[in-house]
Amino acid sequence: MNIFDRLQSIDKRILYVLLFFAIAFPLVNPVPLPMAIAPPTRAAYEWMKSLPDGGVLWVGGDYSASSIPELTPAGKAFVRMAFEKNMRVIHFTMWNTGANIMNAWLTGVAAEYNKQYGVDWVDIGYKPNATAILRHMTSNIIEAAGTDFYGTPLADLPLMQEVLALSPEYVDGIVELSTGSPGSATYLTYVVEQKGIEMVVACTAVSAAGDMPYFLSGQFKGLLNGMAGAAELEKLSGHPDKASASLGAQSFAHALIILFIILGNIGYIVNRRG
């Protein structure tokens, strides 16, 4: 076996060890790298800035633990921007696994801004058969959902006495943290197109290719592409957090994979010509 054969069949355990260090090192020692802002992220940022002060932002947290690194930083950046504009925030998830994940970080961000639960923000949480509940909430939130994440009747919460339906009369915009189905397409079908509320989406990087046509058609007013999109919004909004800190690790990992692909192809091309 010559050197070019070896380049094509490097032991995967070597790749695993190198990849581990390529991810771990920048996480322990953050490496600041210059970041370009993608147009869909800038559009999402401009859209958030255009929302009225003191308005109502609806947040859909439709993801599970595997998407926390990509979507939680994006959600935090959006909610921080909303609280800085004194907007009220309402959260609803169509994923049963999303309820506790979303409640944990929403509680933390609300505490940063001294926001009062029930008045400044409400967590409806998860409801079984969430797609039908979402559709029903476009006409009557209290009747559709009944109680919040903690089991408190929504009718007892001051914010929900004011926001009666998921419609443009009560809600100024939607931020959807989407990782699949139900997710951004569900909101698009039942809320955005039927009720005319504007929406921005933060999706996992793997979903970005599928979501991009909706941004280009104007149905999504902005689109955050995975962790990079979240880091870009953190930078634009002036709240650097975990996405910005993790981009170094993602850079090194991508570079290592590309390096291995190039090495494999050098071996392949030379052997083919030989």
Add this chain to the structure above:
Amino acid sequence: MRKELPLLLTVLMALLVIFSYYSFHLNKLDILGTTDKWVTISMTAAVLIGTINLTRVQATNVIRRKEGWYNSLILLIVLYGYMILGLIQGLKGAQYDWLFQNVWVNCDSSMFSILAFYIASAAYRAFRVRSKEATVLLVAGIIVMLGNVPLGNLLWNQIPLVRNWIMEVGNAAPMRGILLGAYIGAFAVALRILLGIERAHLGGGN
């Protein structure tokens, strides 16, 4: 009758829901609000049936000491233990939430993190310039990978722009075609069910 009645119900309900969207008078009656509740009840019943079925299968494994029976036992303990804890404490109960945040979240995250290693290995072995098409795929993949991280911008500040073009033109155009095709297909299947041509959902053989 075993086929005809479900078929009749399917057609009637489908027509009712469709006309409720388009008819002002039916919309006023809030028929969709009522059918939403029916769907919720049906899905809750399905969860109950699923739980009973799962219990029956796994309990049989344990009782008959089938191979890997201890996995079935663990499943049953976790299923009913977590269910009972949730029923007693609610979603924000201290132990319930602790188990979710510190066991489930970490297990789920770890499982998907491991995928990164497999994907890296698969990319190294699969991405070869075997043909013109494979070369285009390889070059586009590398540009998008670099453009998605700050390193690409550091190497050459035009890489993010090329990445944007690939995503917004090269990707979006065929993706629109695929989406349109998929939705037309879904519409055709819905129409076949509505007209009673497609009967696979009714189950059974002949």
